[in-house]
Amino acid sequence: MTAQPEQTGKIIISVDAMGGDAGPGVVIAGIAKSARKNPDIGFILHGPEDELRKLVAKRRVPEGRVVFRDCPDVVTMEDKPSHVVRNGKNTSMWSALESVRKGEAHGAVSCGNTGALMALSMMRLRKLPGVNRPAIAILWPSRNPQGFNVMLDVGADVRADAKDLLQFALMGASYARNGMALTRPRIGLLNVGTEEHKGRAELKEAHALISDFAEQANFDFVGFVEGSDIPGDKADVIVTDGFTGNVAIKTGEGTAKLIGDLLREAFSYSPLSRLASVLAITSLQRLKKRIDPRRVNGGVFLGLNGTVIKSHGGADATGVSAAIKLAFTLAQSGFAEKLAARVASTADLAQDVAQSASQTGK
């Protein structure tokens, strides 16, 4: 079964309709939103076909924009990645990746279990030649003109050595160029201080490696940055291991949420503060929109043969639509091919640099 004739010339996004916290309803609502806004996207939808057809009809997704792949099984949030890799062949997640692997879609989007999605992606799509550890990159609200910084890895793997961090820098630069139209992104390496003698041994080694590659890979290396620079304007791309990155974004999210809750409490404290909140509502909504996580929904898996986007499990229709838009933007820019070429051109050289560095005891 191939894409229908109506899909010709379109950018095709493969969507795992299952596995989100709120079920397939919001995923289809997101698709409907994207389909209305952008006539150049076609969808391949994976999940129980009968159920999905009803939802597509209900949401009035325009004719001929969706084809279906019937899959009986669903990956749940509780499923262990190793279990899904062995037994997940009939799941919508597996099927969604299969469309990318076979080349019938330009990218995949799923709201499902992150660990399982990464494990399946690595097994089915395989790592790009030259990449040791794939990474998950997210966008984080920042003071930069583009409004967001890229940060990676935020949880594909809990470890990263110096060469992995170099790959993250190359992949992050490529993502910032293609996803955010920054011609010469500034890369920062996350550490506990900005002095060159600080931090863990692998960070000093990575500092030297990334420095060596900056010119050739067309990015600016701003050196070490700190946690406060993740929402700052010193760098566009923040490079770190998946353990640190995951803790950092969850701390930032948790702190933002606490402030939001306390702000609501503060405004409901007295009749006067409730009146103020009515007058302030436009201002507060303007702020909310500026840092709305739904606008930047979507962790991109980098370092694989194909683009996979992990949408937040709790995403609503706006969030799903944002993840689809990101997949579309990246596909349109030819990101997957450019990234593969970039990594391939630097992989051998990185190998040489690392070897000579370890030989000279640098």
Added chain:
Amino acid sequence: MTAQPEQTGKIIISVDAMGGDAGPGVVIAGIAKSARKNPDIGFILHGPEDELRKLVAKRRVPEGRVVFRDCPDVVTMEDKPSHVVRNGKNTSMWSALESVRKGEAHGAVSCGNTGALMALSMMRLRKLPGVNRPAIAILWPSRNPQGFNVMLDVGADVRADAKDLLQFALMGASYARNGMALTRPRIGLLNVGTEEHKGRAELKEAHALISDFAEQANFDFVGFVEGSDIPGDKADVIVTDGFTGNVAIKTGEGTAKLIGDLLREAFSYSPLSRLASVLAITSLQRLKKRIDPRRVNGGVFLGLNGTVIKSHGGADATGVSAAIKLAFTLAQSGFAEKLAARVASTADLAQDVAQSASQTGK
């Protein structure tokens, strides 16, 4: 030279007047504030005596509450810790710690260079028997009834193995009991997920060790927690290595600051939003007070023979006064002695547990 007779019966805090971003003026202003609020504190003040005497007179610190130790040198923010350890004998920071070492003060407070303060503290005060790595503990705004969580280590060392993390749990529990009056604090171990199979190898080992000690050390171990739990209500004490902890708090601080700035921008957008901001000002100040970092100013160095508190380099008088209050509270509760006893009683046992675990390949 010993404390003056007026100081008898008081709790004596040794204060390094130099090294803060704004100079000794704000430090003395903070001391004046504390002295007026609390008649039971006496101060030993370290720095250039002539300059300090003038500031003390200007701020009208009550008579007989301050004695001086004249020191010509100052540790700057740029000084490397190793340099200060070798050449810092005439600095106010060294002298401030000396008062604790000699037993003439119950604790020390400094706004100076964190790395130098930790290095000097380790050299002059020495680690408690049974402690391998000291830790810096801070308070973080949270949803808990006490309003704050303890987090450690936030930057004493970039590494921590399983036994260090156990020590952090014991020290953090003791700090929460004595500094925040929580009789049975809940301890969480920071990881990238809450499932027991997740994360780095040393975290799984630490999970088992901390579990084993919970009953004996009179705390609840809630297991793995995530970055979002640092401002949450699942645990009172968050245990992590100094690299991760440092990145987490700086990310949280940076995110909070970004939201504050954007909130101000949102409220100055139009005449109506400016009007709303006038009406909202009490609500916003209530929020600001709730999460004001100055209220919880002070990283406590744990695991040394003596209490050392690092006040923020940019602290104002309110911040310095908060750090002094924390030193006072801890001294009054006999924290240093209780912590030493706690660590000593568990150190040998931890050794046994770790050895038998490594023998059985657990």
